[in-house]
Amino acid sequence: MTPDSLPADGLRDRKKRRTRTALATAALRLVAENGLDQVTVEEISAAADVSSRTFFNYFPSKDDALIGDQAALNARVVARLAEAPPEVPALAAIRAALAEVIEEFQEDRELWLLRMDVVMRNPALLPRLVAAGVEAERSMTEVVAARVGVPADHGFPALLTTVTGAAFRTAALRWAATAGARPLADLVDEAFDTLAAGLPDPGPAAKPHPSRTPS
Amino acid sequence: MTPDSLPADGLRDRKKRRTRTALATAALRLVAENGLDQVTVEEISAAADVSSRTFFNYFPSKDDALIGDQAALNARVVARLAEAPPEVPALAAIRAALAEVIEEFQEDRELWLLRMDVVMRNPALLPRLVAAGVEAERSMTEVVAARVGVPADHGFPALLTTVTGAAFRTAALRWAATAGARPLADLVDEAFDTLAAGLPDPGPAAKPHPSRTPS
DNA sequence: GCGAAACTTTGCACAGCCTGCAAGATCGGT
DNA sequence: ACCGATCTTGCAGGCTGTGCAAAGTTTCGC
Numbered sequence: 233m234t235p236d237s238l239p240a241d242g243l244r245d246r247k248k249r250r251t252r253t254a255l256a257t258a259a260l261r262l263v264a265e266n267g268l269d270q271v272t273v274e275e276i277s278a279a280a281d282v283s284s285r286t287f288f289n290y291f292p293s294k295d296d297a298l299i300g301d302q303a304a305l306n307a308r309v310v311a312r313l314a315e316a317p318p319e320v321p322a323l324a325a326i327r328a329a330l331a332e333v334i335e336e337f338q339e340d341r342e343l344w345l346l347r348m349d350v351v352m353r354n355p356a357l358l359p360r361l362v363a364a365g366v367e368a369e370r371s372m373t374e375v376v377a378a379r380v381g382v383p384a385d386h387g388f389p390a391l392l393t394t395v396t397g398a399a400f401r402t403a404a405l406r407w408a409a410t411a412g413a414r415p416l417a418d419l420v421d422e423a424f425d426t427l428a429a430g431l432p433d434p435g436p437a438a439k440p441h442p443s444r445t446p447s
Numbered sequence: 448m449t450p451d452s453l454p455a456d457g458l459r460d461r462k463k464r465r466t467r468t469a470l471a472t473a474a475l476r477l478v479a480e481n482g483l484d485q486v487t488v489e490e491i492s493a494a495a496d497v498s499s500r501t502f503f504n505y506f507p508s509k510d511d512a513l514i515g516d517q518a519a520l521n522a523r524v525v526a527r528l529a530e531a532p533p534e535v536p537a538l539a540a541i542r543a544a545l546a547e548v549i550e551e552f553q554e555d556r557e558l559w560l561l562r563m564d565v566v567m568r569n570p571a572l573l574p575r576l577v578a579a580g581v582e583a584e585r586s587m588t589e590v591v592a593a594r595v596g597v598p599a600d601h602g603f604p605a606l607l608t609t610v611t612g613a614a615f616r617t618a619a620l621r622w623a624a625t626a627g628a629r630p631l632a633d634l635v636d637e638a639f640d641t642l643a644a645g646l647p648d649p650g651p652a653a654k655p656h657p658s659r660t661p662s
Numbered sequence: 663g664c665g666a667a668a669c670t671t672t673g674c675a676c677a678g679c680c681t682g683c684a685a686g687a688t689c690g691g692t
Numbered sequence: 693a694c695c696g697a698t699c700t701t702g703c704a705g706g707c708t709g710t711g712c713a714a715a716g717t718t719t720c721g722c
Binding site: 355356363366367380385386387390391392394398402405406419422426427432434 | 536537538570571573574575577578581582595597600601602603605606607609610612613614616617618620621625634637638641642643644645646647648649
């Protein structure tokens with residue numbers, strides 16, 4: 233009756249999960265302390281008590297251990313998007329589809345704050361974050377195209393997915409930059425509202441209500 | 448092309464310029480033919496008649512030889528943006544600032560079409576394109592912030608620069624995907640118009656005028 | 663229990679990227 | 693022709709990442 237969290241996997245799978253997170257957290261901690269290229273795979277592996285060869289059995293590259301499983305997150309967003317009723321505009325649908333991922337950020341708050349912090353301090357990782365999204369952005373593009381019913385050569389789906397991806401990323405970085413002072417959901421809302429408004433210049437002093445339910 | 452387009456530099460500088468472009472074009476050609484990781488730096492260097500060590504005197508990495516001097520382009524955009532009159536909204540100002548770069552794309556049409564084609568076929572390069580822009584995006588963010596006069600913790604400048612960057616990139620890729628059938632300027636206009644309109648769903652059949660002056 | 667099957671970890675060899683460093687070649691000015 | 697500045701090159705070496713085969717561990721059937 234081990235009070236383990238997940239449905240009784242075999243011991244083998246539990247072990248795998250443990251080494252995987254051990255490697256990922258060791259990588260994050262070490263890189264946060266010493267900087268990306270002052271940390272070798274060997275050091276990370278040593279900190280997780282495995283050989284460096286094993287590291288590459290879990291992650292295809294050093295960077296991948298740091299940025300986390302972006303593909304899984306993106307897949308979830310795509311799934312939610314596919315479920316959304318077709319009446320709601322694509323932009324709003326994507327924002328709604330992000331809700332689940334945003335919750336996860338808030339739940340694993342410390343992890344994601346650290347991760348975003350590491351990304352900000354090691355700009356070489358930012359592209360990798362984008363790269364991880366590229367694959368899923370492609371499938372998201374298809375979903376959007378089907379959704380709004382445009383020919384394949386139309387630019388809207390690709391534009392929408394890349395732009396919303398950029399918006400979410402900046403919101404997440406801003407969230408980490410302020411150590412999570414404001415909830416991530418607020419920042420994402422703000423960004424999407426600005427997008428929906430057509431990116432107008434903000435007045436120099438026009439922020440009576442933060443952004444929530446303007447009456 | 449004109450053999451000596453620029454102000455009479457010394458022979459030394461001309462030689463440097465020549466080897467630089469030799470390396471860059473050799474890299475593009477070889478990678479276009481064989482794929483990114485089927486081509487080694489050694490092969491590229493051999494094709495340009497220099498040692499592989501010299502390659503790294505010109506480019507810090509293999510990828511950098513392929514994506515071109517994005518930093519220079521971005522710097523130019525920032526410069527144009529700084530010159531723009533403050534009355535025009537930031538989004539429109541950025542679009543105007545891109546005009547010069549767009550012209551350059553059209554002038555070196557073949558080069559940029561090939562480059563974008565290589566990027567599309569080797570997705571590992573896409574992130575590098577973004578990375579190259581990150582540095583300049585930071586300075587652009589500052590210019591925008593000063594322009595619209597918002598406090599430093601406001602999200603608008605960062606959102607605007609990353610989003611317009613994404614928009615330009617998708618337009619450029621779309622341009623290359625259709626082998627430059629439509630002028631790049633048109634595609635960029637279309638993308639920016641969509642942004643300014645708040646990314647509304649396009650009607651399934653709503654294309655009376657392509658995008659210019661919708662009356 | 664026990665042993666075979668399936669899977670995981672590890673060491674080893676190796677290709678490729680990239681960086682200092684120092685020697686040698688080339689260019690620019692005098 | 694000479695000297696200093698600059699560019700090229702080879703060399704040595706560290707790090708990332710991959711294939712392969714020999715251990716070691718877990719799982720499953722009996």
